[in-house]
Amino acid sequence: MENEKNKNNEILALSNKxxxxxxxxxxDSLVESIFAEASEIASKSVTKEGEKRTFSFDAKLDKIxxxxxxxxxxxxxxxxxxxxxTITGANIPSDFIASILIGKVYPFLKSFTQQxxxxxxxxxxxxxxxxxxxAWVISVMLPPMAIFFPIFTLLEDFGYxxxxxxxMDNLYRRVGAHGKQALTMTxxxxxxxxxxxxxxxxxxxxxxxxAIITNNFSLCNGRWPTQILIATIFIxxxxxxxxxxxxxxxxxxxxxxxxxxxxxxxxxxxSRSVLKGEASAFSLELPPYRPPRIxxxxxxxxxxxxxxxxxxxxxxxxxxxxxxxxxANIKIxxxxxxxxxxxxxxxxxxxxxxxxxxxxxxVIAIPANEIVIPTVLMLTVLSAKIAHAGAGAGVMISSxxxxxxxxxxxxxxxxxxxxxxxxxxxxLHNPCSTTIYTIYKETKSTKWTMISTFLPVIMxxxxxxxxxxxxxxxxxx
Amino acid sequence: MPDxxxxxxxxxxxxxxxxxxxxxxTGFDYVVALAGNPNTGKSTVFNSLTGLRQHTGNWPGxxxxxxxxxxxxxxxxFKIVDLPGTYSLLSTSTDEEVARDFILFGQPDVTxxxxxxxxxxxxxxxxxxxxxxxxxxxxCVNLIDEAKRHKIIVxxxxxxxxxGVPVVPTAARQGTGVQDLLKNIYDVASGNxxxxxxxAQNYPKKLSKAIEELTGKILVDYPGLPNARWxxxxxxxxxxxxxxxxxxxxxISLIINRQPAENNN
Numbered sequence: 124m125e126n127e128k129n130k131n132n133e134i135l136a137l138s139n140k141x142x143x144x145x146x147x148x149x150x151d152s153l154v155e156s157i158f159a160e161a162s163e164i165a166s167k168s169v170t171k172e173g174e175k176r177t178f179s180f181d182a183k184l185d186k187i188x189x190x191x192x193x194x195x196x197x198x199x200x201x202x203x204x205x206x207x208x209t210i211t212g213a214n215i216p217s218d219f220i221a222s223i224l225i226g227k228v229y230p231f232l233k234s235f236t237q238q239x240x241x242x243x244x245x246x247x248x249x250x251x252x253x254x255x256x257x258a259w260v261i262s263v264m265l266p267p268m269a270i271f272f273p274i275f276t277l278l279e280d281f282g283y284x285x286x287x288x289x290x291m292d293n294l295y296r297r298v299g300a301h302g303k304q305a306l307t308m309t310x311x312x313x314x315x316x317x318x319x320x321x322x323x324x325x326x327x328x329x330x331x332x333x334a335i336i337t338n339n340f341s342l343c344n345g346r347w348p349t350q351i352l353i354a355t356i357f358i359x360x361x362x363x364x365x366x367x368x369x370x371x372x373x374x375x376x377x378x379x380x381x382x383x384x385x386x387x388x389x390x391x392x393x394s395r396s397v398l399k400g401e402a403s404a405f406s407l408e409l410p411p412y413r414p415p416r417i418x419x420x421x422x423x424x425x426x427x428x429x430x431x432x433x434x435x436x437x438x439x440x441x442x443x444x445x446x447x448x449x450x451a452n453i454k455i456x457x458x459x460x461x462x463x464x465x466x467x468x469x470x471x472x473x474x475x476x477x478x479x480x481x482x483x484x485x486v487i488a489i490p491a492n493e494i495v496i497p498t499v500l501m502l503t504v505l506s507a508k509i510a511h512a513g514a515g516a517g518v519m520i521s522s523x524x525x526x527x528x529x530x531x532x533x534x535x536x537x538x539x540x541x542x543x544x545x546x547x548x549x550x551l552h553n554p555c556s557t558t559i560y561t562i563y564k565e566t567k568s569t570k571w572t573m574i575s576t577f578l579p580v581i582m583x584x585x586x587x588x589x590x591x592x593x594x595x596x597x598x599x600x
Numbered sequence: 601m602p603d604x605x606x607x608x609x610x611x612x613x614x615x616x617x618x619x620x621x622x623x624x625x626t627g628f629d630y631v632v633a634l635a636g637n638p639n640t641g642k643s644t645v646f647n648s649l650t651g652l653r654q655h656t657g658n659w660p661g662x663x664x665x666x667x668x669x670x671x672x673x674x675x676x677x678f679k680i681v682d683l684p685g686t687y688s689l690l691s692t693s694t695d696e697e698v699a700r701d702f703i704l705f706g707q708p709d710v711t712x713x714x715x716x717x718x719x720x721x722x723x724x725x726x727x728x729x730x731x732x733x734x735x736x737x738x739x740c741v742n743l744i745d746e747a748k749r750h751k752i753i754v755x756x757x758x759x760x761x762x763x764g765v766p767v768v769p770t771a772a773r774q775g776t777g778v779q780d781l782l783k784n785i786y787d788v789a790s791g792n793x794x795x796x797x798x799x800a801q802n803y804p805k806k807l808s809k810a811i812e813e814l815t816g817k818i819l820v821d822y823p824g825l826p827n828a829r830w831x832x833x834x835x836x837x838x839x840x841x842x843x844x845x846x847x848x849x850x851x852i853s854l855i856i857n858r859q860p861a862e863n864n865n
Binding site: 127128130131132133134135137138141142144145149150152153154156157158159160161162164165166167168169170171410411413416 | 690722758817822
């Protein structure tokens with residue numbers, strides 16, 4: 124053993140001596156000679172025909188989509204087009220599913236449970252609570268997801284996302300973050316938990332924590348449907364019908380871009396204060412464009428993304444539905460728990476342009492962002508005692524599910540301002556519990572987990588408050 | 601039953617009996633590492649071998665950790681490890697270290713290096729570096745369909761002759777060439793195919809002299825060390841990970857322990 128150690132140390136000593144003799148540029152010459160040999164081997168076994176023509180398509184396309192002037196407009200136009208297709212395309216299937224699940228199946232289940240003699244509270248918990256919450260989740264979320272994810276995955280498969288990162292990389296470096304944060308941010312558009320895991324590609328711990336904290340500003344799977352629905356009802360509803368689709372798509376794009384803006388501002392703030400330091404350089408290779416495999420993409424995006432996200436939403440919606448029904452029906456002195464909370468939170472809610480129902484919904488929906496809208500709807504119906512809906516029955520039936528939603532929300536005292544603030548708050552609030560857990564696993568630090576959790580909520584409250592105050596000054600309210 | 605025997609030795613029989621074991625990795629016979637530049641389709645190859653559905657994307661840096669899976673071929677169980685994509689093994693960013701540490705310290709029985717056929721020259725840099733570390737490798741020239749579209753023709757037999765290891769053209773997205781790849785992985789793992797990996801030799805004079813001197817010294821102390829030249833090179837570069845491994849004897853014991861296993865084949 125000792126003998127071996129001596130031998131090893133002798134070898135190390137010799138290597139030190141030789142390294143000294145070789146001088147500084149020896150690493151470069153080593154790399155150079157590897158490159159030279161690689162090129163020699165390659166030249167022996169590769170023949171190219173018409174090389175000039177073949178790569179020019181990629182290069183030309185890249186010149187356009189990553190150009191200084193056209194890069195961002197193209198990015199925003201593409202996003203807008205995706206949302207426009209999603210919003211206009213999702214209406215019909217959404218109505219169809221709602222009319223079956225809520226219009227046909229719900230009354231059937233209700234009368235069925237009555238016939239076999241369920242006590243009122245049991246049919247309340249199971250049908251009005253668990254079933255209805257899941258039915259809402261499916262009819263509200265499935266159609267937009269089934270359209271949005273395949274289109275988004277096609278863009279990813281084609282190779283567009285790295286170009287987005289390429290466009291954004293410079294901005295991130297300028298605010299003192301890592302250019303690769305542009306990539307993890309784009310991943311966050313799918314799922315924040317995945318985006319947080321993806322920050323492993325960032326070497327510097329400082330820049331990695333910035334990327335983790337700001338990933339929540341990328342709207343995720345769970346929040347796209349909320350944005351799309353609220354934009355359709357309130358923003359689209361405020362303009363003439365033939366413009367509604369375009370304007371509401373524009374509003375969703377605006378929120379997404381606002382998220383990017385907040386992630387840049389927050390990165391800037393962090394790298395100037397608690398996470399000081401210089402941005403490190405890296406090289407980003409733009410992969411070749413590949414013709415997307417359409418059928419395969421449709422299949423995997425439906426199975427991997429749509430169904431998994433929907434399944435997760437339903438799993439969280441079942442217990443949430445039960446909780447909602449319970450808080451709306453457990454009464455102390457003839458006032459339900461939900462009403463206590465809502466009445467208590469209402470002043471705070473109104474101050475920031477939201478209301479008690481929304482705040483309670485965000486508490487119930489901490490496990491998953493997906494169920495915010497269904498929770499809001501059910502709470503509004505169950506607790507606000509909408510006249511012709513009735514606290515027990517819970518739902519109005521109409522041929523247009525967006526109309527139903529709109530009627531419920533307006534009956535609950537919602538205005539355009541509430542809609543706008545809900546969209547803002549949906550962008551700026553705590554990450555879902557899965558993401559929080561992932562952040563803890565990745566950083567192994569309670570401090571950074573707490574900061575990542577509470578910083579966005581605080582920002583959301585402040586932004587909503589400011590918007591509300593300014594709105595009220597201008598509208599004279 | 602001579603006919604049945606013939607059937608069982610035919611490669612088509614084995615390929616037809618590829619059993620994708622997913623994450624079931626108990627009692628495997630061989631370990632296979634998947635290395636390669638970013639965005640060459642390592643995860644696609646991984647998925648087509650294991651039947652797993654690791655998310656793939658046209659996206660460099662998609663695989664950040666190690667993904668593991670298993671498959672069974674020719675009645676042998678293979679564990680396969682999908683490493684993060686790297687451009688080289690020379691510098692020391694985290695993902696490159698994950699890849700290099702696994703190839704060196706994880707001692708895979710076969711290292712499959714996945715190349716992008718349309719960017720062969722750049723990808724070969726990594727191949728040359730991997731071949732310095734290990735002498736059991738299979739080169740998988742992936743995206744051959746794309747190369748065809750760009751009118752690039754890769755002479756895989758010439759390439760195999762130059763590199764001294766099997767070269768398999770594949771289009772993993774379409775599943776082309778995967779059977780051939782399996783057979784070559786099996787051949788190298790079981791010792792049916794003895795690799796004679798190409799070792800870079802055009803280093804500048806001063807450098808090759810230093811490498812020679814140090815390699816000589818290492819070989820005097822540890823005769824028969826298979827990748828002494830690579831160790832010498834890393835030491836000359838002042839690679840701290842390798843220096844530490846040398847100091848505490850980890851490197852040597854690792855390489856020496858491996859000898860008997862190699863003789864078995």
